[in-house]
Amino acid sequence: xxxxxxxxxxxxxxxxxxxxxxxxxxxxxxxxxxxxxxxxxxxxxxxxxxxxxxxxxxxxxxxxxxxxxxxxxxxxxxxxxxxxxxxxxxxxxxxxxxxxxxxxxxxxxxxxxxxxxxxxxxxxxxxxxxxxxxxxxxxxxxxxxxxxxxxxxxxxxxxxxxxxxxxxxxxxxxxxxxxxxxxxxxxxxxxxxxxxxxxxxxxxxxxxxxxxxxxxxxxxxxxxxxxxxxxxxxxxxxxxxxxxxxxxxxxxxxxxxxxxxxxxxxxxxxxxxxxxxxxxxxxxxxxxxxxxxxxxxxxxxxxxxxxxxxxxxxxxxxxxxxxxxxxxxxxxxxxxxxxxxxxxxxxxxxxxxxxxxxxxxxxxxxxxxxxxxxxxxxxxxxxxxxxxxxxxxxxxxxxx
Amino acid sequence: xxxxxxxxxxxxxxxxxxxxxxxxxxxxxxxxxxxxxxxxxxxxxxxxxxxxxxxxxxxxxxxxxxxxxxxxxxxxxxxxxxxxxxxxxxxxxxxxxxxxxxxxxxxxxxxxxxxxxxxxxxxxxxxxxxxxxxxxxxxxxxxxxxxxxxxxxxxxxxxxxxxxxxxxxxxxxxxxxxxxxxxxxxxxxxxxxxxxxxxxxxxxxxxxxxxxxxxxxxxxxxxxxxxxxxxxxxxxxxxxxxxxxxxxxxx
Numbered sequence: 001x002x003x004x005x006x007x008x009x010x011x012x013x014x015x016x017x018x019x020x021x022x023x024x025x026x027x028x029x030x031x032x033x034x035x036x037x038x039x040x041x042x043x044x045x046x047x048x049x050x051x052x053x054x055x056x057x058x059x060x061x062x063x064x065x066x067x068x069x070x071x072x073x074x075x076x077x078x079x080x081x082x083x084x085x086x087x088x089x090x091x092x093x094x095x096x097x098x099x100x101x102x103x104x105x106x107x108x109x110x111x112x113x114x115x116x117x118x119x120x121x122x123x124x125x126x127x128x129x130x131x132x133x134x135x136x137x138x139x140x141x142x143x144x145x146x147x148x149x150x151x152x153x154x155x156x157x158x159x160x161x162x163x164x165x166x167x168x169x170x171x172x173x174x175x176x177x178x179x180x181x182x183x184x185x186x187x188x189x190x191x192x193x194x195x196x197x198x199x200x201x202x203x204x205x206x207x208x209x210x211x212x213x214x215x216x217x218x219x220x221x222x223x224x225x226x227x228x229x230x231x232x233x234x235x236x237x238x239x240x241x242x243x244x245x246x247x248x249x250x251x252x253x254x255x256x257x258x259x260x261x262x263x264x265x266x267x268x269x270x271x272x273x274x275x276x277x278x279x280x281x282x283x284x285x286x287x288x289x290x291x292x293x294x295x296x297x298x299x300x301x302x303x304x305x306x307x308x309x310x311x312x313x314x315x316x317x318x319x320x321x322x323x324x325x326x327x328x329x330x331x332x333x334x335x336x337x338x339x340x341x342x343x344x345x346x347x348x349x350x351x352x353x354x355x356x357x358x359x360x361x362x363x364x365x366x367x368x369x370x371x372x373x374x375x376x377x378x379x380x381x382x383x384x385x386x387x388x389x390x391x392x393x394x395x396x397x398x399x400x
Numbered sequence: 401x402x403x404x405x406x407x408x409x410x411x412x413x414x415x416x417x418x419x420x421x422x423x424x425x426x427x428x429x430x431x432x433x434x435x436x437x438x439x440x441x442x443x444x445x446x447x448x449x450x451x452x453x454x455x456x457x458x459x460x461x462x463x464x465x466x467x468x469x470x471x472x473x474x475x476x477x478x479x480x481x482x483x484x485x486x487x488x489x490x491x492x493x494x495x496x497x498x499x500x501x502x503x504x505x506x507x508x509x510x511x512x513x514x515x516x517x518x519x520x521x522x523x524x525x526x527x528x529x530x531x532x533x534x535x536x537x538x539x540x541x542x543x544x545x546x547x548x549x550x551x552x553x554x555x556x557x558x559x560x561x562x563x564x565x566x567x568x569x570x571x572x573x574x575x576x577x578x579x580x581x582x583x584x585x586x587x588x589x590x591x592x593x594x595x596x597x598x599x600x601x602x603x604x605x606x607x608x609x610x611x612x613x614x615x616x617x618x619x620x621x622x623x624x625x626x627x628x629x630x631x632x633x634x635x636x637x638x639x640x641x642x643x644x645x646x647x648x649x650x651x
Binding site: 005219220222223224225226227228230231233234235237238239240241242243244245248249252256 | 450471472473474476477481482484488489490491492493497500501502504505511512513514515516517518519520522525561565
């Protein structure tokens, strides 16, 4: 790990630890206990954590570094998914060629869209990317049905050619995506007492890709190129009067982040080989913006935290319903129980968006730097307390 | 023939003739000041020189090549650096990073996708930037956020960033505007030192006569969009036309 500073290395190790041990970390409550519904350690959700983490890391390279806010990044994720599914249909069920094609196709699309959109900056850039993404969504949904499957989405079929693989398994089923014989959906359960931990091949494949993506993002952040991108965000005028044309830099950042989105889309299709147009819709683009801002735009770890946070809320909070609330507050007198449940009810189940919205507002208002800033504040508060209690510490840390 | 030749430049904004028939010749390795009362067209002229505005008529030649129709970054690549009225620096970056950017931008400004190498591995560029910071007496501030510095320090940094590109012509737009007296004098000393030690031409737009007369070898007085006189400083001081342009306005 040449030329990584100690802080960056710590961050990388932390991310690697969190992702590799996620099946344990996300399953803290024993099976069958009342708290078990807060467990998030099942393969489907863990895969989504890391895939959206990759998506957000890539988005942050554009938004966090250059300040260009794209509202159409889900289009590249969708394109990546379609490309991967077509690879499964035509070539083989191996995920490697599928993911490579997703990244390439998403890169080409982002080159084209970026070339046009980056003629403008600020809100006009955002609107242009949004327009492109909505056009692509509409096309995928209607006229391009032969390629995209339209409303039903693109699915595998028994009569797909799969020239390097087989059209059907010996049992007459559609084969599943795999990596040299390992099937992505294969899992292995580890039972320890009343805890059950699930280790899924697909998840670990995604986790390794996330770690590699995160490492690449660190390198980009610390490179001269990354410094140029931050300079673009800081002062375009000075860039121009330093003899630097900002367009190639912003376009390169746009394409790189588009390729990250394509990678995420390819992984999504590898976990579950179907692709639908709704992945390209503007709400999906908005979600990655939320993840990045919630976690902390421009920081390395922020987008990963934001992605995990939002996906956790989406899947866990939306599952709580009125019956569960009544169970929780059953110890209270009846009238009070009903009252509390009535107050909490709008925030759970289908109302989880309300909870998320309030949290998002609180973060933007009180922690403009996102969850990362929250962490930093807690750390400096703890340090201040420690130095007050123990020996007085006269030296100050240099600002980073 | 000067390094910068402005011929018959005119620029109109709607009903306002901002510049008309401006002729100007800046000699190589001199300090040329352009002065004039408010609204004389000084800033418009400067913007025409760096590609921010395109004049309606006339020509601007730098080193025998026309600059008209080129983007600001292309004009910078020809060897013209500009210092702004309010210092334009990268406020979110540290002082060292501010200095690294022009050091990375070679004169041709060619785009390089060096996305995997680390900034800290680029020894040559780092050394150049550190050296320039030392020359500007800012080495101790290298890890400070540029936005947190005083106006005078920001100006110093901006000038240093321009110099690290080794420009042939340095354009300064009221470099001491809004500065405390001490900062103004420091800036004057810095500019004097630059013009003495380096192979560089300086064109300066200024309001403050103290700055102009302590620096300039040659002065052009602009009034209502046209040059009134172009002469040596001692002749300008006593020129009745110049007095009228300035005093007539304030009376």
